[in-house]
Amino acid sequence: MTLKISVIGTGYLGATHAACLAELGFEVIGVDSDGGKVAHLNAGVAPFAEPGLDDLLNRHVSTGRLRFTTDVSEAAASSDVHFLCVGTPQAGSGLSADLSAVWTCTRELARHLTRDCLVIGKSTVPVGTAERLGSELARFAPTGIRTSVAWNPEFLREGHGVHDTLHPDRLVFGVATPDAELALRTIYEQAIADGVPVHVTDLATAELAKSAANAFLATKISFINAMTDISERADADVVALADILGDDPRIGRRFLDAGVGFGGGCLPKDLRALSARASELGARSVTGLLREVDAINLRARTKVAELARELTGGDLAGRRVAVLGAAFKPLSDDVRDSPALDVARRLHAQGADVRVFDPEAALNARAVAPELTYVASLESALRDADLVLHLTEWPQFVEMDPHWAASLVRRRVVVDGRNRLDPERWTMAGWTIQGIGRPKRQQPVATRTADAAAVI
Numbered sequence: 001m002t003l004k005i006s007v008i009g010t011g012y013l014g015a016t017h018a019a020c021l022a023e024l025g026f027e028v029i030g031v032d033s034d035g036g037k038v039a040h041l042n043a044g045v046a047p048f049a050e051p052g053l054d055d056l057l058n059r060h061v062s063t064g065r066l067r068f069t070t071d072v073s074e075a076a077a078s079s080d081v082h083f084l085c086v087g088t089p090q091a092g093s094g095l096s097a098d099l100s101a102v103w104t105c106t107r108e109l110a111r112h113l114t115r116d117c118l119v120i121g122k123s124t125v126p127v128g129t130a131e132r133l134g135s136e137l138a139r140f141a142p143t144g145i146r147t148s149v150a151w152n153p154e155f156l157r158e159g160h161g162v163h164d165t166l167h168p169d170r171l172v173f174g175v176a177t178p179d180a181e182l183a184l185r186t187i188y189e190q191a192i193a194d195g196v197p198v199h200v201t202d203l204a205t206a207e208l209a210k211s212a213a214n215a216f217l218a219t220k221i222s223f224i225n226a227m228t229d230i231s232e233r234a235d236a237d238v239v240a241l242a243d244i245l246g247d248d249p250r251i252g253r254r255f256l257d258a259g260v261g262f263g264g265g266c267l268p269k270d271l272r273a274l275s276a277r278a279s280e281l282g283a284r285s286v287t288g289l290l291r292e293v294d295a296i297n298l299r300a301r302t303k304v305a306e307l308a309r310e311l312t313g314g315d316l317a318g319r320r321v322a323v324l325g326a327a328f329k330p331l332s333d334d335v336r337d338s339p340a341l342d343v344a345r346r347l348h349a350q351g352a353d354v355r356v357f358d359p360e361a362a363l364n365a366r367a368v369a370p371e372l373t374y375v376a377s378l379e380s381a382l383r384d385a386d387l388v389l390h391l392t393e394w395p396q397f398v399e400m401d402p403h404w405a406a407s408l409v410r411r412r413v414v415v416d417g418r419n420r421l422d423p424e425r426w427t428m429a430g431w432t433i434q435g436i437g438r439p440k441r442q443q444p445v446a447t448r449t450a451d452a453a454a455v456i
């Protein structure tokens with residue numbers, strides 16, 4: 001018998017997971033409390049940018065193998081397995097995770113159950129949540145209905161979500177019973193046959209695996225950002241340093257890019273939630289370490305904003321600043337806790353005339369930072385700029401011709417907040433380019449006269 005699966009919470013994680021489960025041949029129902037999102041998904045259209053997702057949605061919604069609803073009772077009545085994928089943002093007060101969506105959807109699901117089921121947590125949660133989830137299900141499910149809990153953390157990267165879901169680099173099955181392990185092995189049969197390593201653990205280790213993985217990635221980024229401090233003071237080059245460190249297979253080059261730091265809907269809030277949970281449990285070394293990782297990351301944003309002010313002669317008032325990027329990373333339209341948007345807002349608050357261009361994220365960015373001006377093209381952003389800030393490393397920014405860019409701006413000054421522009425090329429084209437933690441490359445600043453730039 002083929003398992004019938006529900007996915008509760010169809011945001012970046014859940015919609016991708018649901019579509020990939022349908023691709024693997026399962027009958028899937030996605031549940032979300034947001035009716036607009038459900039309407040989009042039922043039309044076969046992803047409500048956010050994720051390469052390849054529209055294609056899968058389209059294909060499987062049209063066959064009826066995949067459908068979406070706002071009514072959890074449909075999922076409760078029809079599914080053997082429920083994946084919980086609702087959001088776990090940072091709580092309004094303090095550093096801990098806000099688990100209200102987890103408890104709301106758990107209770108709603110439990111109340112509507114008409115058959116035994118396995119509930120598999122996929123959201124990133126503080127260690128200990130799975131245990132409480134088990135008690136909540138037992139408390140709210142009708143008498144005679146048996147429920148069990150497993151935890152299967154997700155490691156997908158936004159922008160590569162479809163690929164990572166279908167071809168994960170590892171699988172973690174936090175289980176309390178052999179039946180739960182068997183169900184997970186059935187669901188991931190294809191990936192397991194492809195040789196993906198499976199880690200079968202207790203529930204707590206599985207929950208912790210995700211938080212610890214994100215905290216480690218954040219620590220790597222903050223480590224190299226801390227190295228920019230000393231590189232700048234010693235006139236060393238942090239990019240060359242990262243290349244050297246990265247050639248050591250024990251270290252690895254990825255996540256060693258110094259710059260404006262990390263952001264997004266996961267790393268910052270997961271780091272803080274782990275720190276808060278560690279504090280509750282009395283694990284002080286974890287709390288101390290992660291607080292510093294977070295502080296270094298936030299200082300990286302301050303540093304870029306200060307550099308921008310310095311490069312405009314100490315006063316941003318009335319200066320036109322081209323901000324390249326609003327998404328927290330390329331290939332995504334996600335602006336949650338985006339360093340690019342944070343820096344743009346700080347410059348705007350100091351009186352700069354900020355023009356933001358992002359190939360995908362302008363709509364989302366406008367919703368959270370309506371005070372900024374969003375333009376429809378790279379050219380419009382660059383036109384008459386006194387300063388260019390490269391803050392999200394979209395390929396079209398990295399590959400941009402500095403001569404072409406020079407013909408548009410008023411002053412050829414660029415801050416490379418991602419250290420991805422080639423300093424040699426940009427200097428040769430007459431630019432003053434300043435990376436983060438890189439030696440200074442000064443040119444006499446070239447200027448030209450202004451004309452208007454199109455605004456969207």
Ligand code: NAD
Nearest residue numbers: 009010011012013032033034086087088101105123124154
């Ligand atoms: P998201 O905000 O995009 O999606 C969450 C969805 O849950 C929303 O669509 C929301 O409407 C829905 N929801 C909230 N309450 C609900 C309820 N009671 N019933 C049904 N639906 C409800 O968030 P996301 O980025 O998809 O993240 C979800 C979880 O997955 C988080 O814990 C996150 O840390 C984790 N995660 C995310 C990623 C990622 O790349 N985005 C990767 C791995 C893990």
